Amino acid sequence: MVDPTGTTVISHSQLLSGQAVYEKYGLTDYGTLLGNGSYLGPDYTAESLHVYLRGMDHYYANKLYGKSYNSISEFRQDAIKDKVKKEIRVNRYHKSSDTLTLTTAQAAGVNYLQKYYRHEFVNNPRQAGLPENMINQKTTDEFMSNGNKVDQLTSYFFWTAWVSSTNRPNREFTYTNNWPYDLDAGNVMPAEAMIWTAISVAVLVAGVGIVIWFQRRYHFDMDAAYSKGKMPVVNADAPITTSQRKAAKYFVIVMLMFIVQILLGALMAHYYTDNSFFGIDLQNIWPFNLAKSWHLQLAIFWIATSWLGAGVYLTPRVLGREPKHQGVLVDILFWALIVVVGGSMLGEWGSILNWKFFNHNWWLFGHFGWEYIELGKFWQILLIIGMLLWVVILMRGFIPKMRQKMANPDRTRLVSLLFMGSIAIPAFYLATLFILPNSHVTFADIGVGGLSIFGWKVSLNHLL
Numbered sequence: 001m002v003d004p005t006g007t008t009v010i011s012h013s014q015l016l017s018g019q020a021v022y023e024k025y026g027l028t029d030y031g032t033l034l035g036n037g038s039y040l041g042p043d044y045t046a047e048s049l050h051v052y053l054r055g056m057d058h059y060y061a062n063k064l065y066g067k068s069y070n071s072i073s074e075f076r077q078d079a080i081k082d083k084v085k086k087e088i089r090v091n092r093y094h095k096s097s098d099t100l101t102l103t104t105a106q107a108a109g110v111n112y113l114q115k116y117y118r119h120e121f122v123n124n125p126r127q128a129g130l131p132e133n134m135i136n137q138k139t140t141d142e143f144m145s146n147g148n149k150v151d152q153l154t155s156y157f158f159w160t161a162w163v164s165s166t167n168r169p170n171r172e173f174t175y176t177n178n179w180p181y182d183l184d185a186g187n188v189m190p191a192e193a194m195i196w197t198a199i200s201v202a203v204l205v206a207g208v209g210i211v212i213w214f215q216r217r218y219h220f221d222m223d224a225a226y227s228k229g230k231m232p233v234v235n236a237d238a239p240i241t242t243s244q245r246k247a248a249k250y251f252v253i254v255m256l257m258f259i260v261q262i263l264l265g266a267l268m269a270h271y272y273t274d275n276s277f278f279g280i281d282l283q284n285i286w287p288f289n290l291a292k293s294w295h296l297q298l299a300i301f302w303i304a305t306s307w308l309g310a311g312v313y314l315t316p317r318v319l320g321r322e323p324k325h326q327g328v329l330v331d332i333l334f335w336a337l338i339v340v341v342g343g344s345m346l347g348e349w350g351s352i353l354n355w356k357f358f359n360h361n362w363w364l365f366g367h368f369g370w371e372y373i374e375l376g377k378f379w380q381i382l383l384i385i386g387m388l389l390w391v392v393i394l395m396r397g398f399i400p401k402m403r404q405k406m407a408n409p410d411r412t413r414l415v416s417l418l419f420m421g422s423i424a425i426p427a428f429y430l431a432t433l434f435i436l437p438n439s440h441v442t443f444a445d446i447g448v449g450g451l452s453i454f455g456w457k458v459s460l461n462h463l464l
Contacts, residue, residue, distance in 0.1 A: 001100045003107040010110070010155040013145045018156030020143040020437050023369020024362045025134060026352055028445070029292035034160055035179065036371060036445055038292050040129050040271060046180040048113060048154075049161040053184050055112025056084045056105045085186045088165045089174075100162070110158055117154045129271040129288030136354045143363060143437040241316045242327040249334060250309030257302040257341070264295045290352050293367060293374040294345055300372070301341050304425070308333065308390050311422060315397035318415055323396040333393065336386045343382075344375035351376075363437045370445050373432050380432050387426035394422050 001010040022033065031041025054069075060080045061069035069077065084105070092101040102110070125132045135149050145152070163175040165185040173190040181187055214220065270277045271288045312330050316322045343365075350358035351366025358366040365376045373380070398419040402412065435444045 001102055001110075003102055004104055009102055009107050010158070014147065014152050014155050015159055016143065016438050017145040017147070017149070018152035018154065018159075019441070020141075020363075020369075021135060021139075021149050021153040022156055023437055024139070024144075024351055024367060026289040026293050026348065026367045026369060026374065028369060028371050029296070029374065030130065030287075030289040033157075034164075034176065034441065034445075038289075040268070040288050040292075043180065044157045045160040045164055045176075046182070048157040049165055049180065049182055049185055049187075051116045052106075052109040052113045052158060052161050053084055053088070053165075053182075055109035056087070057081065058112065059105045059108035060084065081184055085184065089167050089186060091166050091169055093166075110154075113158055113161075114151050114154045117157070118150055121150045121153070126275075128275045129283050131284045131287050131353070134287070134352070134354075136359060139354075139359045139362075141360050141362075238317075241322040243322060243330045244313050244316055246327055246330045246334070247309045247312040250305055250312065250337075253334075253337070253341075254302045254305050254309070257298045257305070261295055261298040261302065264291045264298070267291050268295065287352060290349055293348050293352075296372060297344065297348070297374055304387075305337060307422075307425065308337065311390060311394050314418075315394055318401050318418075319397035320401075326393065326396065329389065329393050333386060333389050336382065336389065340375075340379050340382050340386060344379035347376050347379065348374055368435075369437065370435060373435065377436075380429075384426050384429055384433075387429065391422055391426065394419060398422075 001015075002008055022028070027033075027041070027044075028037040030038055032038065032043040032045075034045050035043060037043075057077070057080050058069045060083060061067055061072055061076075064080070065072050065076060069080070072080075087103055087105060092103075093099070094101065120127065121135055122133060135153070137149050139149065140146055164179060165182075165187065166174055168175055173192070174187070177193050178187040178190055181189075267277060267282065267286065268288060268291050271283070271291070276282065312333075315326070347358060347365040348367045349355075351362040361376075363369075363376060364378045367374055368376050368380070375383070398415055401415055402419065
């Protein structure tokens with residue numbers, strides 16, 4: 001991004017470094033960006049857009065009238081707002097040179113925005129739920145460049161403000177369909193968005209109605225799976241195998257993680273009201289973004305652990321016997337789970353609080369920074385390996401049973417469905433391997449991140 005004289009205002013490396021700063025400190029678990037994230041902090045896109053426009057207002061008030069914006073008449077203020085609104089809608093991005101040319105007023109708006117966020121993130125003890133001076137200025141690695149990290153973070157925020165207030169080429173609405181709503185930026189819902197929203201809702205309602213009509217018209221009610229008097233018999237007195245006994249510890253861990261998740265929810269509730277915990281400033285030990293990261297991760301972990309334990313327990317029942325050395329594999333999987341859960345949570349803690357080891361290796365062992373994928377890349381890979389080991393444990397019981405010709409075909413289909421659902425968990429989570437700290441936000445946070453979470457939901461439906 002350059003000004004009219006060609007002087008660089010924001011470089012490509014500064015922009016990507018700002019994204020890395022946003023990720024390292026888990027700010028998506030504090031505020032929101034482009035509408036995605038948490039809700040204690042601000043939406044940084046909406047806030048940046050508003051402050052950036054205010055900076056342009058001040059620039060024109062001083063240039064045109066030699067006075068501050070607040071001291072000129074309301075008529076002149078409205079004239080400046082109208083000028084700014086028209087100026088920011090013009091798309092000055094040059095694809096051939098990959099350069100965005102900012103007007104002099106826009107460059108002044110960037111400077112104004114930098115001053116604002118320096119105040120918010122530097123020496124500000126009133127930042128709700130965050131420790132003062134949280135952002136370390138000395139952190140550099142392959143994804144962060146030298147320079148003021150708060151200014152680089154501001155550059156990333158400004159980019160989101162620009163895409164939300166500048167018209168797409170040859171269109172009359174922005175890259176975000178005029179979101180967020182801001183009259184000073186001319187951001188109101190475009191007619192196309194209203195029309196297609198109405199059409200999509202109408203099609204959804206009509207589709208549901210058609211499905212219900214066919215289901216009732218042709219009596220597609222599910223028949224009873226078993227005829228009267230032929231219900232399957234569950235042998236509750238069957239002996240517990242070694243691997244089934246070892247599955248018990250999985251559910252102990254599930255209960256512990258669930259309890260900790262509840263306690264973290266209570267801590268976050270306090271941050272919403274008084275920025276402390278009964279007067280104790282815990283934000284310096286467990287800031288809100290860390291508590292939210294752990295809260296989300298523990299939800300994924302205890303649900304996944306429940307599936308692991310259930311799969312381990314079901315395998316001997318499905319096969320009718322204990323596979324050889326199954327107990328050893330179950331123990332290996334359990335301790336691998338403990339390492340991933342404990343290691344990733346420790347890494348997220350160290351990344352946000354700037355522990356020395358996690359400053360340079362934050363994206364590998366610390367806070368990865370994307371919604372629902374907070375654990376570092378190293379822990380992501382270990383998690384996938386652990387899930388694949390779980391699939392191997394299931395294979396040793398499910399595949400031999402699937403090859404057998406059962407008297408009841410429905411039972412064969414059910415076993416096959418359970419096994420495919422189990423494979424879906426690591427298969428969908430593999431999408432996270434395509435994300436790096438410099439991945440585009442629309443690909444990482446909205447695309448692949450959503451796909452990996454979709455995988456957990458699909459797998460849960462299969463297992464249920």
